[in-house]
Amino acid sequence: xxxxxxxxxxxxxxxxxxxxxxxxxxxxxxxxxxxxxxxxxxxxxxxxxxxxxxxxxxxxxxxxxxxxxxxxxxxxxxxxxxxxxxxxxxxxxxxxxxxxxxxxxxxxxxxxxxxxxxxxxxxxxxxxxxxxxxxxxxxxxxxxxxxx
Amino acid sequence: xxxxxxxxxxxxxxxxxxxxxxxxxxxxxxxxxxxxxxxxxxxxxxxxxxxxxxxxxxxxxxxxxxxxxxxxxxxxxxxxxxxxxxxxxxxxxxxxxxxxxxxxxxxxxxxxxxxxxxxxxxxxxxxxxxxxxxxxxxxxxxxxxxxx
DNA sequence: GCACATCGTAAGCACATGCATATCAATGAA
DNA sequence: TTCATTGATATGCATGTGCTTACGATGTGC
Numbered sequence: 001x002x003x004x005x006x007x008x009x010x011x012x013x014x015x016x017x018x019x020x021x022x023x024x025x026x027x028x029x030x031x032x033x034x035x036x037x038x039x040x041x042x043x044x045x046x047x048x049x050x051x052x053x054x055x056x057x058x059x060x061x062x063x064x065x066x067x068x069x070x071x072x073x074x075x076x077x078x079x080x081x082x083x084x085x086x087x088x089x090x091x092x093x094x095x096x097x098x099x100x101x102x103x104x105x106x107x108x109x110x111x112x113x114x115x116x117x118x119x120x121x122x123x124x125x126x127x128x129x130x131x132x133x134x135x136x137x138x139x140x141x142x143x144x145x146x147x148x
Numbered sequence: 149x150x151x152x153x154x155x156x157x158x159x160x161x162x163x164x165x166x167x168x169x170x171x172x173x174x175x176x177x178x179x180x181x182x183x184x185x186x187x188x189x190x191x192x193x194x195x196x197x198x199x200x201x202x203x204x205x206x207x208x209x210x211x212x213x214x215x216x217x218x219x220x221x222x223x224x225x226x227x228x229x230x231x232x233x234x235x236x237x238x239x240x241x242x243x244x245x246x247x248x249x250x251x252x253x254x255x256x257x258x259x260x261x262x263x264x265x266x267x268x269x270x271x272x273x274x275x276x277x278x279x280x281x282x283x284x285x286x287x288x289x290x291x292x293x294x295x296x
Numbered sequence: 297g298c299a300c301a302t303c304g305t306a307a308g309c310a311c312a313t314g315c316a317t318a319t320c321a322a323t324g325a326a
Numbered sequence: 327t328t329c330a331t332t333g334a335t336a337t338g339c340a341t342g343t344g345c346t347t348a349c350g351a352t353g354t355g356c
Contacts, residue, residue, distance in 0.1 A: 018208060063305095109294075120283065130154055137161075146175060
C-alpha cells in the first residue's frame, strides 16, 4: 500500500472554502448583505434561470429557504419579482439598477481580497488554477458522485 | 465599473467542496466511517499535534464536538489515547494498525474517484491545480481575512 | 373535465455547528 | 502556597441546513 502522493482534493478544497467564506463575511457585512443574499445577487446576473426553484438549485440552496432571502432583497428594492405572462405560476426575477450596483461594489471588494491571497502563487499557476477551478465548478454536480 | 473577468474564488471553491463532500459520503459509508472520523484518521498521520484541542483546531473541528468522534474511534480499536507522561492532562492519540489500514483503504477509494474527475483536466493543469491548492490549503487561516 | 405535475410559499422535524459555560484534574508562574 | 491557565469532557442555546409535508394557483395531457 503506497503512501499517497497528495492530500485528498476534498481535504484541501473544503477547508479552503471555509476560510474564503470566513474572509467574505466582514466584507458582506460592510455591504449589508448576507452570504445567501450575495449569492442570489451574483447568480441573477450570470445564470439564465426562469424559476425560483431553478435559481435555488443553481446556487445550491434549498428552494424553501431561499424565499425569505428573496423577500428581503425585494423589500430593499434590489430585485423585482413579476409574474411570467407565459406561465402565471412563475415569478420572474430581475436585479434592479440598485441591486446591480450593490452586487458590483461587493464583488469588487471580495475579489480584491482574493487577489491579495492569489498573489502568493506564481502568476502562471494562478491562471491555471482559476481556469481549472472554473472547469471543475462548471461540471454538473453528479459528475463527482462515484460510479456504482 | 468593468465586468469581472472571473467568478469569485469562493463561488467556485465552496460549491466544489460541497460536491466533493457529497461524493465522499457513499465511499465513507461503505467503509463505515463518518466524515469527521475519516478526517481524524487522516489528520493523525499527517499533523504532528500533541493535544486533542490542537487536533481539533488543525482539522477545523470544535474541540468539544470531537470528543464523541474520538470515543467512537477508540472503542472500535482504530486509535489509542494514552496519558502523556510529560503532562498528565494530555491524552496522546495514535492510530492502531487497524486504524491505519482503514484510513488507507478509504483514502485509496476516495482518491481513485477524485482522479476520475481530475482527468477531465489536461495533465499539466492537473499538476498545477494540485500544487496551487496545496499551497493555498497550507496557508494559515487568517491569511484570507481582509486587512483592516 | 379530470388526474397529475409544477411553482411558490410556509412550516415542521431532526440534526449539525459554533460558541459558551462549567467542572475536574493537572501544570506553571508568581 | 496561591492563583491563573490549560486540557479533556459534558452540556446548553441559538442558528442554519436538508428534507418533508401541505396548500392554493396554475398548467398539461388524456
